[in-house]
Amino acid sequence: MASRNPARPLSPHLTIWRWGPHMLVSILHRATGSGMATVGAMLLVWFLAALAGGADSYATFVDTFTVESGGLNVLGYIVGVGLTLSLFQHMMTGIRHLVLDTGAGFELRTNKLGALATMLASVMLTALFWLYLGIK
Numbered sequence: 001m002a003s004r005n006p007a008r009p010l011s012p013h014l015t016i017w018r019w020g021p022h023m024l025v026s027i028l029h030r031a032t033g034s035g036m037a038t039v040g041a042m043l044l045v046w047f048l049a050a051l052a053g054g055a056d057s058y059a060t061f062v063d064t065f066t067v068e069s070g071g072l073n074v075l076g077y078i079v080g081v082g083l084t085l086s087l088f089q090h091m092m093t094g095i096r097h098l099v100l101d102t103g104a105g106f107e108l109r110t111n112k113l114g115a116l117a118t119m120l121a122s123v124m125l126t127a128l129f130w131l132y133l134g135i136k
Helices: 021-053 055-065 074-101 108-135
Strands: none
Touching: 021 055, 021 074, 021 108, 055 074, 074 108
């Protein structure tokens, strides 16, 4: 067995790196993309199957997310706000990555502020979206 060459650097481990918002938004970008694809696909298939299944199937689908007056129930709000927050977070981090792809924003302070801005913007856009829906 060959011995390790001490002149070669060791592979970095998570314990070496100081956790920062740039790491969080990178992970959130992947998680929100996968989450939207998975949950969105399941809801779309369920919706289409409910449409194809007739009035009773569609009523069951609608009743899962709404109350009798037509408004959203707790599950409807959780799914709706969750998907909306995921959409805006994924969109904001996508824009951040687009800016980083141009070569801008790699300075530590700028990178950290950009990462924090994506999280703040996604929460603000989600709140504004749902306030707009509530007003209409």
